[in-house]
Amino acid sequence: MNTICALCGTPLTSTDMLVGKNKLADGGYLCAECFNKAITVNRDLINNLDQFYFAEITGMILKSKIDASQNPGSSAYAGSNNFEYDAPTRLDEIKDQIVALNARLSVLANEEVNELDKVLDGDEKLVAIAECIDLHSNREGIIFSTQRRVIFMDKKFLGGVIKREFTHQDITSIEQVENLLYSVLKINTRGGVAEFKLHNKSDGRVFCTIGKGYFNEPEKQMSQQPRQPQSLYQSTLTPSSQGSSNTPKESPEVIFEQLEKLGKLKEMGILSEEEFSSQKAKLLQRL
Incomplete structure (x- = not known):
């Protein structure tokens, strides 16, 4: 119990x-x-x-x-x-964001969730969250993304919080590999590679889709990081479309799932109408 x-x-x-x-x-x-x-x-x-x-x-x-x-x-x-x-409260707002994301968190994640108001800044919004195991330290906790960073957090049993943080400026790509019961999320940064085993195998797709939908902003990235590729995140399951005439086609189910995620980002105020329309057009090209 x-x-x-x-x-x-x-x-x-x-x-x-x-x-x-x-x-x-x-x-x-x-x-x-x-x-x-x-x-x-x-x-x-x-x-x-x-x-x-x-x-x-x-x-x-x-x-x-x-x-x-x-x-x-x-x-x-x-x-x-x-x-x-x-x-x-701020924690109430964060929990409401988790509900809006339809995140499948168990009661085992409650201790970490109850610390989120101490970790997130007042203007940060959750765009993805999942339970996982950090394969480097073998610690179990949650991993979540906001509009500017990805964080792994473990609330220790006897108090204190352990976390690993990756700013979006330091991330070069994110990939995922699905297995029968789980998926492995691989975060490539300038300082190395971090891998996390996600308990729900579809959660890896969510993180990669969020990356493609939100961070594919050419003008902003050119002004901040001239040498960065157009998208900071790359999914091993859904290759990025670069507007080429040889755009790879994907199944309608995958495209519609990504469109649904984009719609949620727009509803939460993460994406503007212009950004949503741009990303939607790119996804429809892959049908």
């Missing part, structure tokens, strides 16, 4: 376990306080919490807080005169 609350990360007590119905579908548990918070948002959860995943519960709570701020008095969070509305 997990010994920490899946939502707030505090150690579970015997009193918390007396609730009896505080288990989530992915195996995690909520402390009594978080369980009460969840059923305040949705009374049905008192009997069927075990049918919902951590990300779904987090999404319900964040949505309720947003509704309360926009429509005072209409949300369960604003129904009592004794309840003081808590504005979403």
Whole structure:
């Protein structure tokens, strides 16, 4: 059994376990306080919490807080005169970004996730995140990308955080190799190579697609790094199109998946309308 609350990360007590119905579908548990918070948002959860995943519960709570701020008095969070509305914190915003990315994180990643507000700058947004093992140190944690860097982070059991950081300016390419049950993400930098075993094999494609969609900005890269290739990231599965008449063709499924990722980046404000249209046109050329 997990010994920490899946939502707030505090150690579970015997009193918390007396609730009896505080288990989530992915195996995690909520402390009594978080369980009460969840059923305040949705009374049905008192009997069927075990049918919902951590990300779904987090999404319900964040949505309720947003509704309360926009429509005072209409949300369960604003129904009592004794309840003081808590504005979403920076960590709440980050967790909301994780939900928007449809990231498949287990409860084992909660400790690292709860440290993200201390690691990310105020203007950084998550564009990809996954659970992994650092093949150099054999440490298990999470790897994530923002609009300007890629970071591996492991929250040690007895406290403290270990992380490896790669700025996009230092990355020369990113590749991935898929196996039957997992994929290996290879980050090539000017200082060497870092490899990470991703628990979900499709996550490697996400990192490579994000790189192609967001960092393929010729004018910006020419001004910052004149000698850099047009795209900092390269996927071993989806060769980069350079506008040649011999553009390699790919299956519609792969192209549509990449278009969906581009759409999410545009919705999050990472890509402008012009950048989205440019990358969309390049992808459609490969059909």
